[in-house]
Amino acid sequence: MIEFKLFISLLVIGYASANFCTDDSGYWLSSVAQGVTDFSYGGSRLNSKYYCFEGCLNTGTALQNYKIDLSGNNGTKLERNRSVKDISAHHAKFDDDDDPNAESCVDPVLRQDVKNALQKATQNSCKNIVNTLVLNLNRPGWAITCIRYNDFAIDDSVSDMNFCSYDAGQFQDYYTIRLAKLDMS
Template sequence: MNRFSCALLLVAVGFAGANVCTDDTGHWMFSLAEGVTDYSYGGSKLNTKYYCFEGCLNTGTALQNYKILLAGTNATMLERTRPVKDIVSLHSQAVVRDDDPNAEFCVDDTLRNDVKNALQKSTKNTCKNIVNTLVLNLNRPGWAITCIQFDEFALDGVVTDKNFCSYDAVQNGEIFTIRLAKLDMS
């Protein structure tokens, strides 16, 4: 990562901390993406107590933060930086090895298969259409669903838990990162 990217990342993280909801309770997960070309959110309504999303196509950024109601106590929480080329490479290798790269951070097999099947029903490759398709097909009240299409990099928090799913869909050479989480509305 060059100096400019590092500086931009620090500014973005500072901006995210100042403008996206969080408090000292529960398990908060975040995502910041650069080079955003499309985004959408759905499921539960935005509420600064547990679910926030800000996106701007003019600046090519999207920020999200939400409080997750974890299903278990053994969840592993990580932060990761993901350039788009690494995501494409991972998915290309998975096709050769016949495995699912989404299994690591979308551990619920049923949810992961439901997302995959819903994406196959999606009629357009846009985040709005993907989120609407997921909302209609998954029937998961109390869940946040977001989609971000980007062509640079993302910095995000992930967790290995049944109530969280980070799913990358590569369709026609475009990356759509879909995140689903059961919200802790307490």
């Protein structure tokens, strides 16, 4: 069953990458999640030239794609296949002094700002998390998305100062928060 879900997801990713808010210019990152129980997006307005997001709680899916403005070091894109169980196990490996998000959110200032903003969130919902981040980070031209899912996701990641994929939560209730400086050219 897992292989079938993975196959279907790969088909969705391939279709989405080819047909969902993309062109031949720039550096595009995408994500698709299955088993979505909550989602929200914010920061810059959606625009099919550089920032798209679609989510549906009825089907439990979320799809996002955006063109990021790399900070100049042309990072290598990494495709990740992650289940909630994998995220939980990854976070369990770290003690209080280490940050499990350091690999996917390389800017230490941004990572700390996200962590501090999340402590100010008054509700455990993606909408509240995105609104809290928008109000506290003050990063014009950035896209911010939040997805909570209980199955798996396939996403692109890059080690760059203008991109951050941050997992927050505990036990089996994790939120994947993605922030990216958009290339609006």
